[in-house]
Amino acid sequence: MTTTETLDAADVRLRVAALLAEHDPAAMDRLDFLRARFDAGLAWVHFPVGLGGLDAPRTLQAVADAELDRVGAPTNEPRRIGIGLGMAAPTILRFGTTEQKARFLRPLWTGEEVWCQLFSEPGAGSDLAAAATRAVPDGDDWILNGQKVWTSGAHSARWAILLARTDPDLPKHAGLSYFVCDMTAPGVDVRPLRQITGEAEFNEVFLTDVRIPDAHRLGAVGQGWQVAQTTLMNERVAIGGQAAPRESGMLGVVAGTWRTHPEQRTHELHDRLLKLWVDAEATRMAGERLRQQLAVGSPGPEGSAMKLAFARLSQALSGLEVELLGEAGLRYDDWTMRRPDLVDFTAREAGYRYLRAKGNSIEGGTSEILRNIIAERVLGLPSEPRVDKDIPWKDLPR
Amino acid sequence: MTIDLLYSDIEEALRASVADLLADRSGPTRVLATIESDQPCDLALWDTLGGQLGVAALLVPEKFGGVGGSAREAAVVAEELGRAVAPVPFLGSAVLATTALVACAAADPLAALASGDLTAALAVPLAMMPGDPFPDTVRATAGRLTGHVRTVADAAVAGLLVVPAIGPDGPALYSVSSDGVTVTPVTALDRTRGIADVTLAGAPGTLLAGPDLAPTALDEALTTGAGVLASEQLGVAQWCLDTTVRHVKERYQFGRAVGSFQALKHRLADVWLELVTARAAARYAADALAGASDVAVAVSVAQAYCSAVAVHAAEEAVQLHGGIGMTWEHPAHLFLKRAKSSEIALGTPGRHRARLAGLVDLPGPVA
Numbered sequence A: 001m002t003t004t005e006t007l008d009a010a011d012v013r014l015r016v017a018a019l020l021a022e023h024d025p026a027a028m029d030r031l032d033f034l035r036a037r038f039d040a041g042l043a044w045v046h047f048p049v050g051l052g053g054l055d056a057p058r059t060l061q062a063v064a065d066a067e068l069d070r071v072g073a074p075t076n077e078p079r080r081i082g083i084g085l086g087m088a089a090p091t092i093l094r095f096g097t098t099e100q101k102a103r104f105l106r107p108l109w110t111g112e113e114v115w116c117q118l119f120s121e122p123g124a125g126s127d128l129a130a131a132a133t134r135a136v137p138d139g140d141d142w143i144l145n146g147q148k149v150w151t152s153g154a155h156s157a158r159w160a161i162l163l164a165r166t167d168p169d170l171p172k173h174a175g176l177s178y179f180v181c182d183m184t185a186p187g188v189d190v191r192p193l194r195q196i197t198g199e200a201e202f203n204e205v206f207l208t209d210v211r212i213p214d215a216h217r218l219g220a221v222g223q224g225w226q227v228a229q230t231t232l233m234n235e236r237v238a239i240g241g242q243a244a245p246r247e248s249g250m251l252g253v254v255a256g257t258w259r260t261h262p263e264q265r266t267h268e269l270h271d272r273l274l275k276l277w278v279d280a281e282a283t284r285m286a287g288e289r290l291r292q293q294l295a296v297g298s299p300g301p302e303g304s305a306m307k308l309a310f311a312r313l314s315q316a317l318s319g320l321e322v323e324l325l326g327e328a329g330l331r332y333d334d335w336t337m338r339r340p341d342l343v344d345f346t347a348r349e350a351g352y353r354y355l356r357a358k359g360n361s362i363e364g365g366t367s368e369i370l371r372n373i374i375a376e377r378v379l380g381l382p383s384e385p386r387v388d389k390d391i392p393w394k395d396l397p398r
Numbered sequence B: 001m002t003i004d005l006l007y008s009d010i011e012e013a014l015r016a017s018v019a020d021l022l023a024d025r026s027g028p029t030r031v032l033a034t035i036e037s038d039q040p041c042d043l044a045l046w047d048t049l050g051g052q053l054g055v056a057a058l059l060v061p062e063k064f065g066g067v068g069g070s071a072r073e074a075a076v077v078a079e080e081l082g083r084a085v086a087p088v089p090f091l092g093s094a095v096l097a098t099t100a101l102v103a104c105a106a107a108d109p110l111a112a113l114a115s116g117d118l119t120a121a122l123a124v125p126l127a128m129m130p131g132d133p134f135p136d137t138v139r140a141t142a143g144r145l146t147g148h149v150r151t152v153a154d155a156a157v158a159g160l161l162v163v164p165a166i167g168p169d170g171p172a173l174y175s176v177s178s179d180g181v182t183v184t185p186v187t188a189l190d191r192t193r194g195i196a197d198v199t200l201a202g203a204p205g206t207l208l209a210g211p212d213l214a215p216t217a218l219d220e221a222l223t224t225g226a227g228v229l230a231s232e233q234l235g236v237a238q239w240c241l242d243t244t245v246r247h248v249k250e251r252y253q254f255g256r257a258v259g260s261f262q263a264l265k266h267r268l269a270d271v272w273l274e275l276v277t278a279r280a281a282a283r284y285a286a287d288a289l290a291g292a293s294d295v296a297v298a299v300s301v302a303q304a305y306c307s308a309v310a311v312h313a314a315e316e317a318v319q320l321h322g323g324i325g326m327t328w329e330h331p332a333h334l335f336l337k338r339a340k341s342s343e344i345a346l347g348t349p350g351r352h353r354a355r356l357a358g359l360v361d362l363p364g365p366v367a
Helices: A002-006 A009-022 A030-039 A058-070 A078-095 A098-110 A224-240 A249-260 A267-294 A302-324 A326-330 A350-361 A367-378 B009-025 B028-035 B043-052 B071-083 B090-103 B107-115 B214-250 B262-291 B295-320 B322-326 B332-344 B349-359
Strands: A115-118 A134-138 A141-148 A159-165 A176-182 A188-193 A202-213 B120-122 B138-141 B144-153 B160-167 B170-177 B181-185 B195-209
Touching (some): A009 A030, A009 A058, A030 A098, A078 A098, A078 A115, A078 A176, A141 A159, A141 A176, A159 A224, A176 A202, A267 A302, A267 B262, A267 B295, A302 A326, A302 A350, A302 A367, A302 B262, A326 A350, B009 B043, B009 B071, B028 B332, B043 B090, B071 B090, B071 B262, B090 B107, B090 B160, B090 B195, B120 B144, B120 B214, B144 B160, B160 B195, B160 B214, B214 B262, B214 B295, B214 B332, B262 B295, B295 B322
Parallel strands (some): A134 A159, B120 B160
Antiparallel strands (some): A159 A176, A188 A202, B138 B144, B144 B195, B181 B195
């Protein structure tokens, strides 16, 4: 492994060339190519050798991606498997056993196996550590019972990362454990949860006597909260930390509408649009700066900052767009209940964008919780009173 | 084109030396005393900063006896000066006037500026911004200048004025010794940055640039000034946040630190988020200036964003300090006044947004 510590961009290019020499993406099955890419260590170069990586600096991934993109190699469609890539994978890498890493990471990265997240519950949203789904040991297995909610993609997922209570006699943070749940196991019941947009991107997942082998536990019994922290820190980075070109995302959509609808322009809308343009551009730079910091370190609370900024911007921009459309803003494209595999703001119309953006300040940590995190972890202000932290979970009022 | 939004080791070292000096020589009590004295500009401090630490020579190319630094380093200095609201003519002399003189390749004054022997000012209203029409309030005839320029930054301590004037051939830049002009200090909202009205009555000037060069040289100076000012505003906001966070941790009411109340925590978290964003915008402007790429958009975004952040941070500082924030004794007002004045300096946020509308193709309503 010492030989790879000094890898540079030229080495990565050589490895890409070697991969392409052996595997012509135009002449082979897409999944076979992705598997070969994983085995060549070019999936996520900062991962260990043998697990899709080269133990190389994270920044070199862009080199591999660009080289493969240039020859039109297939991708693993990262947006479709964001939960697996952004949340499950870093957690498995950090806490998984050798067997777990070998079993899960390759099909996760290629997209053969889609992942979802079973964390939130009807009674445990912002207060995730209050999760009530019970896991009771039974021989070499655990038996799970409970209800999870806000699960994106549960209907197409093969695996889930799951937080469950293994000891109700301990205070809430201490009695949790973290599991990998087979979504095809008996007793897993996925039901669509229709949202304000009309579609059902999320699900409720009911768990009734679901059997999970102890070999699918991530981290120690009782360590679930610490394991979940790794997942959540990566989620905030995954949501907020991507480098993007100018006027990408929601801003690009609204700016495009502005340019193509001169008849709808007013001075008041112009002022607001320009303010938001500046905010979005400054926020894009902040995201880029965070990315540059991450290249030399690891995710910190700045990820929370980006998510907070993104939520505010996307809501303001999408609201502006509906107004800008005037009479056309009274229409809605389609209320049909669907179950989309991924959220695509640009594939729908302004009303959808406006409604869907409301979720941006709720999903993955509400903006209010993120402000608490910033105030406490970054600014060092006193913590919120935690009246429940030393009480056995089973005795908490609910 | 690679963007670098981080601080290099050299930039951090420069920051540390400026910050150390300011901590030692320009604490809030000292600033307050200085601005109420007969000489509201701290010339002794400027002598050390400009001459000994070399910040006056930062933007002067080596061939003219300077350091040959870029806007990236100047921005780091500006951040620290903003964090201390230091009453020194860095913006007016070492940035605005110096950049104009560099664009005109004016070797003699640049050598004197770099050595710290001379301080200069760019004789334009501080509210002027890049892209504004060339000023026509001063006329030049046979090398003599006549006219009036209001609210010129750092003019009162300048030995040399760089004066835009309309000469026989059109727009021109002249260097004028302050001996021959009347400089009347203005009672300013922000007393930590001196402004003065300048009257020229047949003052002898040396031609620096004629119509082919003067407009671009002036615009370059204003653009660099606006970009560097964004970092100064970042420094102002940083002091406001740091000081307010410290205060709400120490201030007890209702038996608890007031910083434990969520209403205050969330407001300070929002200011912090604005600062994170302002830092990126200001760094991008500095980096763009240094690399001469995407300059106009980067500078106007930084000005539009950082101006508002500095004002917001300063207003929150006054409010969250409660009664003490309203007193003359507490330095919060110095930062509020600097923030509010800087919002106007080198273009208001609204004017920079209006300029962006043209730069990024977002035209207003059809007439």
